[in-house]
Amino acid sequence: MTFESLGLSPEILRAITDEGYTTPTPVQVQAIPLVLAGQDVQAAAQTGTGKTAGFTLPILHRLQPMASSSPSPARHPIRCLVLTPTRELAAQVQESVKTYGRHLALRSTVIYGGVAMPPQVKALQAGVEIVVATPGRLLDHVQQKTINLSQVEILVLDEADRMLDMGFIPDIRKIIALLPERRQNLLFSATFSEDIKKLSQGILNNPATVEVARSNTTAEGITQLIYPVEAERKRALLTHLIRTLPIPQAIVFTRTKHGANRLCAQLEKEQIPAAAIHSDKTQSHRMRSLEQFKAGEVSILVATDIAARGLDIDQLPFVINFELPHVPEDYVHRIGRTGRAGSEGCAISLVSPEESRERQAIESLIKQTIREEVSVNFEVVEPVQRPEGRRPPREAEGRSRTDRRPVARQSEVEAVEQVVREPKVPRPVPEVPRSVYSHHHFSRPPLGSSGIKKHREIPALLGGLLKKTP
DNA sequence: AAAAAAT
Numbered sequence A: 001m002t003f004e005s006l007g008l009s010p011e012i013l014r015a016i017t018d019e020g021y022t023t024p025t026p027v028q029v030q031a032i033p034l035v036l037a038g039q040d041v042q043a044a045a046q047t048g049t050g051k052t053a054g055f056t057l058p059i060l061h062r063l064q065p066m067a068s069s070s071p072s073p074a075r076h077p078i079r080c081l082v083l084t085p086t087r088e089l090a091a092q093v094q095e096s097v098k099t100y101g102r103h104l105a106l107r108s109t110v111i112y113g114g115v116a117m118p119p120q121v122k123a124l125q126a127g128v129e130i131v132v133a134t135p136g137r138l139l140d141h142v143q144q145k146t147i148n149l150s151q152v153e154i155l156v157l158d159e160a161d162r163m164l165d166m167g168f169i170p171d172i173r174k175i176i177a178l179l180p181e182r183r184q185n186l187l188f189s190a191t192f193s194e195d196i197k198k199l200s201q202g203i204l205n206n207p208a209t210v211e212v213a214r215s216n217t218t219a220e221g222i223t224q225l226i227y228p229v230e231a232e233r234k235r236a237l238l239t240h241l242i243r244t245l246p247i248p249q250a251i252v253f254t255r256t257k258h259g260a261n262r263l264c265a266q267l268e269k270e271q272i273p274a275a276a277i278h279s280d281k282t283q284s285h286r287m288r289s290l291e292q293f294k295a296g297e298v299s300i301l302v303a304t305d306i307a308a309r310g311l312d313i314d315q316l317p318f319v320i321n322f323e324l325p326h327v328p329e330d331y332v333h334r335i336g337r338t339g340r341a342g343s344e345g346c347a348i349s350l351v352s353p354e355e356s357r358e359r360q361a362i363e364s365l366i367k368q369t370i371r372e373e374v375s376v377n378f379e380v381v382e383p384v385q386r387p388e389g390r391r392p393p394r395e396a397e398g399r400s401r402t403d404r405r406p407v408a409r410q411s412e413v414e415a416v417e418q419v420v421r422e423p424k425v426p427r428p429v430p431e432v433p434r435s436v437y438s439h440h441h442f443s444r445p446p447l448g449s450s451g452i453k454k455h456r457e458i459p460a461l462l463g464g465l466l467k468k469t470p
Numbered sequence B: 001a002a003a004a005a006a007t
Helices: A010-018 A026-036 A051-063 A087-100 A117-126 A135-143 A160-165 A169-177 A194-203 A231-244 A257-269 A283-295 A328-335 A353-366 A412-421 A458-465
Strands: A041-044 A080-083 A108-111 A130-133 A154-157 A184-189 A208-211 A222-228 A250-253 A274-277 A300-303 A318-321 A345-351
Touching: A010 A051, A010 A087, A026 A041, A026 A051, A026 A208, A051 A080, A051 A087, A051 A154, A051 A184, A080 A087, A080 A169, A087 A108, A087 A130, A087 A283, A108 A117, A108 A135, A117 A135, A130 A135, A135 A169, A160 A169, A160 A184, A160 A194, A184 A194, A231 A257, A231 A345, A257 A274, A257 A300, A274 A283, A283 A300, A318 A328, A328 A345, A328 A353, A345 A353
Parallel strands: A041 A184, A041 A208, A080 A130, A080 A154, A108 A130, A154 A184, A222 A345, A250 A300, A250 A318, A274 A300, A318 A345
Antiparallel strands: none
8 A cells, every 4th residue: 555546646745755654554544535535534543543644644635726726816714624632732733734735835824822822813814724723722813803714624623532531622612613514524533432422423424434443452562561669769760760771762751740840850850851841831841841852852751641642752762651640541642652653662650559549440441461570670779768757858858869878778677678579589571572663664654754763772772671581 | 630721
């Protein structure tokens, strides 16, 4: 199967070739012909399956000016509207539109909150055919009458289940009320829950269904590991793993925004370049964090679930759950940030005894037991256990030097306790994907070219650490 | 129970 055989125009094919892609992914093979035919489509697919290009490419094809058509009108109505749950995802989708529309005379812009209004108004006034937006700011423009949606031909709801979770549906209904009744609708969702099916029924007309990956199953090619660890030792274990595996680059998920800030500061104190991303950060900080991470200037991106879905970073080798998510589905989304587009990756979860319920829920959701792993030698630098009720003064917290001591200097009792917790005899180590960076992908879908491409040597790195089991 | 999104 090739992109040519899907019937895309030469200009679009040229952009695809520019990006170095040759073979469409399964979701693209299924979705592109349907979208080209003008069908409504509901698709269950996560980002990383090539979903974004799956709708971007055929939409560009449909909107491109026909060679035979009359000269384009002076005023350019918005012909396609893409709605996404997060600002970052909106930005990413528009990047994709720009990339694949490079050789076409179609213009696009992205609309979201947290940034100044006037530049967006200006872009809209100049005329664009494609708008990618988050719902809130889009409605803001509607109220200010700075946007006209009356000519929209194609509506895309991206990550619809996320938008549902986030309570965007009333906003989306308001937006839809402003669109022409006759239009093409595309709905993408990680899973088809009952709620999503209902939403879909209300919006789509006789949709074709595309389902590539079975819902609630984790992608093949992602090695999942659990490191059991007491909550108060997680930070020490994390830095230990980052240094010893080593982990060149990873997204580390925390449960709260505050937790993300704290962990980020602590990592930096340990000389591990880190950046944090969550909704309390300013939009410019969010963008900078993401850029630094994608450019490799920062090795750890500490994130809340803002980054659990949709973020598309090429060749991300590791995802680390510093804390397990409360909603088991979010585990699937988080680890989906690695092992994308046919490459392989590793998802590590630091799990404390208090999190056993979450762990159980996750394992029953994904219908597998996640392999447990122990970091040999970790006890050497573990923090000294403090007696109950005697916490250090606040200012001493996070002072790494005072937190830890070599084993030799600890009391015998403590040393014995450690041995019990962390047997010296190394347990069989898990099998890691043949190589985290194996090059034999069947295909590498067009997913935007930002990315971390310098970790191809990881198989060697990992091979040393995670030897194969018999 | 937490996070995201308009100001």
